[in-house]
Amino acid sequence: MTITKEHLLKVYQDMVLIRRFEEVVEKYSKNGTIPGFIHLSIGQEAAQAGVIDTLKETDYKFPDHRGHGAIVLSSRPEDRKTIMAEIFGKKTGINGGRGGSMHINDLKVRNMGFNGIQGSTVVTSLGTAFASFYNHTDDVTVVFMGDGTLGEGTCHESMNMAATWKLPLIYVLINNQYAISTKYTESHPQEYLADWAKGYLVPSETIDGNDIEVVIESTQKAIERARKGEGPTLIEMMTYRWQGHFSGDPAAYRPQGELESWKEKCPIKQTKSKLMNIYGISELDLDLIQRKTEDEVEGYLQFSLASPWPSTDDATSWVYSDISVEGRK
């Protein structure tokens, strides 16, 4: 497959947006403005942008804990500043500042949110896929999961059920080499984690997760299968997180030179050179995209910084759908 120049340019912009978004989040996390733990996806932009690019708004999306990119790209442009505000814990956040970086959902675009317990969304996503089947709609479900997350028992229960019932569910296994400090080869017996799916007779492949064309092509195939009622697919996308596990982790467990060699394979850089060398787009044009994106994200940042904190009443609302919970007296 080759995608069109316009298409490649569009996903290039998407990746630049993720990168910039994460850079800003990183800065304000490191300087203490953003509370809590932040898991950055710098280096993994192609996997996120490529997958989201192939989905329609009514497809169900389950981002993972390193999912800012997928979340931002799933959202409507006018909502993006509220995603950053959420990460800052502000009242204007898309979830009222109540969830923060790890818990951002947006029903409008069927971003179904993340659950801080690894492997949890892997079974929740069965339910949205099931709903498509129950309601006879053609919406597919995509769940993002990490190489480490594959250790959880829920992965088995999910894959077993999805395969048996041929649910329209796509497992996007982002293999960024590590679960915190543990290399995937130390915690799994397979050389290619995609092989795991074979035990369930589920089609799977291991792809270069830094090549956005490959990501798009592979995801499209999986989505087609799912929409035709042929069941789940697992795609292992090989990539790398440039930062530590969370923003601030020195990542001392990485062998020397590993990061640098992966930086060579930067998905944005790769696409940029394709755009320039194959499609003849000028560096100037690409710089313009960069600058526009920076301005855009600067807007999110200013919005977030200027936004108010939630009021304490917000802590006790919606524990239940119908009855209220006492606050402090």
Add this chain to the structure above:
Amino acid sequence: MTITKEHLLKVYQDMVLIRRFEEVVEKYSKNGTIPGFIHLSIGQEAAQAGVIDTLKETDYKFPDHRGHGAIVLSSRPEDRKTIMAEIFGKKTGINGGRGGSMHINDLKVRNMGFNGIQGSTVVTSLGTAFASFYNHTDDVTVVFMGDGTLGEGTCHESMNMAATWKLPLIYVLINNQYAISTKYTESHPQEYLADWAKGYLVPSETIDGNDIEVVIESTQKAIERARKGEGPTLIEMMTYRWQGHFSGDPAAYRPQGELESWKEKCPIKQTKSKLMNIYGISELDLDLIQRKTEDEVEGYLQFSLASPWPSTDDATSWVYSDISVEGRK
């Protein structure tokens, strides 16, 4: 492989013992003398007898809920009556009547007991296998599990870890076609459940679980691999339970004729005809075994019936290893 005449005769006796034991348990369960639920293994004797036959006393054994056969054969002959007494809930039971049919353990022979939560022993058994590895002994661990039990997430976590660390663990997957009312093909995507292990690059095979020679041969191979440090194996043993899920279940979910066709494949009948036709053992000799076994089991029964009930103090002992728990005042 062919096993010797003496060996085949020995395991024939083993199977006859299981069958008789279960028949007596069934009778006293149906007439209300044995409390609680009973899961009978009639029809599955070859799988139990063949596996236990290949193990030494210091190998770790995790029977399943349908495990009377494996439990009795693992035990020392002098203890067998206490196993039946346990099922009757008597003070003389091997666990003081406290566990009953589903919870019989015997540390002397490394019968590590069953846990009523399906899939639980599948991870506990990692620990005994790990202990062999940690202590550098050559004891292997065998865990029995059903086709239904394979649905539990623990199976994945166990297989993943055992395969990664090459633990000496053998998964004996007794495929008796059903989990309660659910046919294995309705809850799993594979035609051969053994294929599941391939996802972990773990050797596996599907065998005729009613042919005790095949069971022994396959188990021996797996044990050899395990003792050599080559890691886990999964063996799917195809068989059938003649009774319903629990004693009393009418098993209305079974298609007409299915039970009858499996009765044709009765493991005891098969072995009997081999002993007679290939090894020239007389029907009289085999009848003698049958009668001796009946007497033997009658002894267990009388012991069980005559035994006293536990005293109420037994309810509160050993909740903790060191401190006591209050009884009624």
Add this chain to the structure above:
Amino acid sequence: MNRTITFAKAINEAIHQEMDRDEKVFIIGEDVAKMGGDFGITSGIWKKWPHRAFDTALSESAIIGLSCGAALCGLRPVAELMFADFIGVCYDQIVNNAAKLCYMFEGKASAQIVVRAVTGGGIRCAYHHSQCIEPWLMNIPGLVVVAPATPYEAKGLLVSAIRSNNPVIFLEHKGLYNKKGDVPEELYDLPLYESKVVRKGNDITLVAAMSMVDFALRAAEDLSKEGVSCEIINPLTLFPLDKETIINSVAKTGRLVIIQEGPKFMGYAAEIGSMVYEDIFEYLKAPMKRVTSLDTPMPFSPGLEDYVMPQYADVKKACSEVMSF
């Protein structure tokens, strides 16, 4: 029209009638479809709605996870856990997923699921098939725990549970399945979050749920002969608890006896006692008494199991102690 039917049948009828009314309702679980459930509670449903009844693998986390996801899409899953003890293998899905989704989605969606689970002791099934798991769930904001004692309550409360947008753990005590009672044939619902005053009285407040209500009724009868008048309260929704009804009753009687199956330590009797001690201390006339199971795993042998379960004699003893204090 009222008829006398069993507790089991009442549950079955509630599901039938709600499925009739709302096509978003479906059932899912191990052996719930073709077989109609391990205890036969869902019988007839698969036959009527073959595409709305789902037998699953032994995958409780997937059952609850799927239910949560489907609920977020607007469906109304009624999942069966078979034995409540199995909640351990899907506990995360209940406490960290179902319980928190409404909060996480700010009420725009929620885990509008029902998890039916068979609870309690008495049938000689030992450690893993006899537990009272109520307390494992009652410290988890977002969950609802419902525990009927009669067929009438079972039907009406299950209907409300299915219609609720909250995740409801619906506890069915195995000792009650064959219990009979009057139940209207028509569809009706009963309010969640409301305790029931089962019997009015002035001297002692007896709190009891599920099969313990029978103990309370028996004790009230026995004590009335001695001139002691018991008020019996069945919380029905154990969590979130209707505090007021209990508080009002104890404010009147000044005496509290709680009969609770399950280990004493950290059982829900503890919360009820503390609630009263904290809120209406000035009305209390005597120490509270708890009649509970012993703090042990559940043994198999009948005599042992009976010994571990709450004793009627202890109910009587507790009542005379609080009266003579």
Add this chain to the structure above:
Amino acid sequence: MNRTITFAKAINEAIHQEMDRDEKVFIIGEDVAKMGGDFGITSGIWKKWPHRAFDTALSESAIIGLSCGAALCGLRPVAELMFADFIGVCYDQIVNNAAKLCYMFEGKASAQIVVRAVTGGGIRCAYHHSQCIEPWLMNIPGLVVVAPATPYEAKGLLVSAIRSNNPVIFLEHKGLYNKKGDVPEELYDLPLYESKVVRKGNDITLVAAMSMVDFALRAAEDLSKEGVSCEIINPLTLFPLDKETIINSVAKTGRLVIIQEGPKFMGYAAEIGSMVYEDIFEYLKAPMKRVTSLDTPMPFSPGLEDYVMPQYADVKKACSEVMSF
């Protein structure tokens, strides 16, 4: 020799010294070996004993299951759960396996494991990384739940936990890791199942554990200026609880205030309150008060999290209420 070290270091030292003493002890968990733990608590162990420190996959059920099985073989696993909230995914292994093995094996073997888990709120990690899971475990006979408040207690209690033949859930409050205190360099142990009287007093009994002990100390200090004398009790072993020390104290003071992180409803403060109400009613002078978290999931935004957590102002208020009753 006494030195001042952190709570984190005290835990690290306990494991080191016990591993030195007993080769049956090993550590297992996610990132506990090469990295030395997500919070750095097990650092240096893998370097010293590369064959006794095991990094695992994200498989908490397997971690606990393996630990139980290894314990039955006589080993002494010290497992790390990272965040205590993750107990949900291995809850069955804890409550239905670890907790019951001693009973099932009639004391001939048991789940002699330690499960270290980081508990509590305060670091803006929202729903699934901030919970107080103590109550989820305290209704399960067979389990031991230990919760130190100082580096000294952490070291001594962890040593005892490792040596215990019972399954011990060892709770490490994330807010305490950097707390410093005097700790002997030598190996020592502290008794399980014994509450500690942190401060003697006559007017109010304050019960507090883990990071709440600081609130209690501060309140006692403040109140002493007003002539009110507080006795502070830290249970240390939350379950099974040393009832006597608390009962004796409240029998003396007649007044009880419990400071507990985590939702109020069915928190362990409920059990402590009921215990007192049941056993020493005649000594009580005022209603018990509970100062707790709100009954909500834990929100992320700092102001929200702070609001949900127990408030010092409420401790003061509770104390004056019980004094002026």
